[in-house]
Amino acid sequence: QFSFQENGWGASLAERLVRKCDVVNRGLSGYNTRWAKLILPRLISKSTGAESTVAVTIFFGANDSALKDLNPKQHVPLEEYAANLKSMIQYLKSVDITEDRIVLITPPPLQESAWEKECLAKGDKLNRRNATTGEYAQACVQVARDCGTDVLDLWTLMQKDQDFSSYLSDGLHLSTKGNSFLAAQLWSCLEKKLSPFPSLLPYWRDVDHTNPEASLLGDPLQ
Numbered sequence: 001q002f003s004f005q006e007n008g009w010g011a012s013l014a015e016r017l018v019r020k021c022d023v024v025n026r027g028l029s030g031y032n033t034r035w036a037k038l039i040l041p042r043l044i045s046k047s048t049g050a051e052s053t054v055a056v057t058i059f060f061g062a063n064d065s066a067l068k069d070l071n072p073k074q075h076v077p078l079e080e081y082a083a084n085l086k087s088m089i090q091y092l093k094s095v096d097i098t099e100d101r102i103v104l105i106t107p108p109p110l111q112e113s114a115w116e117k118e119c120l121a122k123g124d125k126l127n128r129r130n131a132t133t134g135e136y137a138q139a140c141v142q143v144a145r146d147c148g149t150d151v152l153d154l155w156t157l158m159q160k161d162q163d164f165s166s167y168l169s170d171g172l173h174l175s176t177k178g179n180s181f182l183a184a185q186l187w188s189c190l191e192k193k194l195s196p197f198p199s200l201l202p203y204w205r206d207v208d209h210t211n212p213e214a215s216l217l218g219d220p221l222q
Contacts (some may be wrong), residue, residue: 001029006175012183013190019199021054032063032076033084050095055193057186058088061087061107062128062172065136070127082139089147102149105191106137108178109155109164114171128172150189157185 003010024044028036044050064076076084089102110130119126122182139153144151158164158181165171167178174182199209207215 001025001027002173003027003179007179009174009179009183012179013186017194019138019174019201020194020197025034026194027059030074031060031062032074033060033081033088034064034076036060036086037091039082040091042094044095044097046095049095050092053097053101055101056092057103057105058085059105060085061136061140062110065107065128065133067129067132068125070125076136078139081136082104082143085140085143089143089149095140099148100150101193102147104140104144104149105108105150105182105186106140106151106153106155107133108167108174108182109159111132111165111168111171114165114168116171118170118172134148152182152185152189154182154185157181175182 002008004014005011008023010023010027017023030182044053046058054097061081063074064081065078066074068075068077089099089222092102094097109130110133112126112128112130115128116126134155137153141153143149158167158178167175167181169175169178
């Protein structure tokens, strides 16, 4: 949901693709795969033009990996998390979105000390662990291998820098730098899928102002 905020990774992609295709955001703050699996048919169906979909990203795990004892509402067991991802992929395939158009994104790493401050401020204990989030990230990568989809292993990529805290605003959610990092990594994955598509309508300088119909509507005699 936050990806369409100012400097969000979804907003960055939408801006980059504004002359090629629409970027539709259906992320919902706080949701896990158990809930997303149930509502996916309401979000994407054949009647919503699934066949014209270039790519779908599935980005879950930060909530699923919450510790069961401390956050039972969002927690989803690891095996169910993997099964839910597979179920969503199977559903998308059933509405003609093939696996080569699906990109799984793992959860980012968790900066525990920063997130613990957020939890304590609400009177809670630290309700997530980076090592646990890493197990969910590994499961996400394995599902992608099993199902033949692309995957962006954000958990691993962000930790290649020794200190990944600048990628996160509060230890859990992406900062401006983290959003930019995700957008850049995702673009390298999406670029090959989008390169065959032409820009929609000519650049304004290329429009024949004496006969705009010819530039914008094509030759009516043809």
